[in-house]
Amino acid sequence: MPRTARRDRYHHGDLRAALIDTAMELIAEQGAQGFSLAEASRRLGVAVSAPYRHFADRDELLVAVGVRTGELLVAAVTAERGGDAPEERLVAVVRGYVRFAARHRALFETLLNLITPEGEPELDRAMRPVKAAFHDAATALSGGDPAAAQALGMAVIATADGHAGLLHRGTFGTGEEAVETAVRQAAAATRALVAGRAALG
Template sequence: MASRARTKRYHHGDLPAALVDATLELIGEQGLQGFSVAEAARRTNVSPAAPYRHFSDRDELLAAAATRAAEELRERFTAATAAHAKPPERLAAAAAAYVRFAAERRAMFEVLFGAGLEKARYPRLEAATSGLMADLVEVAQALAPGRDAEAAWSLVLAMAALAQGHATLLIDHAFGAGACDEVVDEAERRVAAATRALVRGRGVLFAELGFAPG
């Protein structure tokens, strides 16, 4: 059914999107190591040469998939943070959304954070990832001394490290076997708690990094 849907989309002139669909499907089944442009073409019912009319090489197709992933993650951040008014809760909600994204969009998570792409080579990918980080920095500025953007960036990086760590632990079954709702809920609860603790102790972080008190 999915293959027929992709073929129909191609006949309407959307081969790049269909190839991204196939790429994410392949990564979800076999991981990044199991992905090939030729197999993505086969699943999209086009010739092995057809993808290269839109993507110069394997990495450019992966970058398109990573861009879609970054755009979805940004949408999830926006929805999660909009549900809260206070900056600490907004950052905690974003961290929880990151972990759930890793659980529910494993292929997207893998291509966005595990493909080793040089983002500067792909303007759309760089814009998408920069945009989602900028959204978080804007939230964090309310917690930074003098609303300093660099201090806010440092706080967001620390939060992202917490979220990445919890997402990796979730994938490694540290919170329980599988990715059932209870396991994901527990990972979300823990990363949100860790983020709140980080925010409460941000003064120590800022001092260690040399930011003057506000």
């Protein structure tokens, strides 16, 4: 979002949303490690005390960034075209997941770092449609068997995460060609898992 648009949101009273937009921009530029509320305030042109009217601390703003990123991931996954068959739906989810991870690396990594066993309710709600997209297709492919669906779903999620990680480490090269190579290989690995799902236990 352009800076003038963010400032317009602020001047129209939506400082919370403007801070999230600004935080996402900063994280996309430099990662989450060096991000601070003070830096977001300076970028937005507000007093360094202003964010504390909406966020208790940096971590709370990062959770809000994670929620927004999760919503963008949901949109990317659901926008990926696939057929009606469960296998095609599952492959489409994986393609959308890997493409999103490639094109929004810093935000994607921030999102993954925020997901913990303890859970964050807002983040869990934002990510629920992504989990459901994996789970629903896996359930259909497993004949409704919960254990088989869980095994297949987890294996496919690991495949998507693994290919995203390999892409980030440069295994597939660089640029758009590398992204499409990672997407193709993740899709092929997903099909192999579906074909051999009986061996997953």
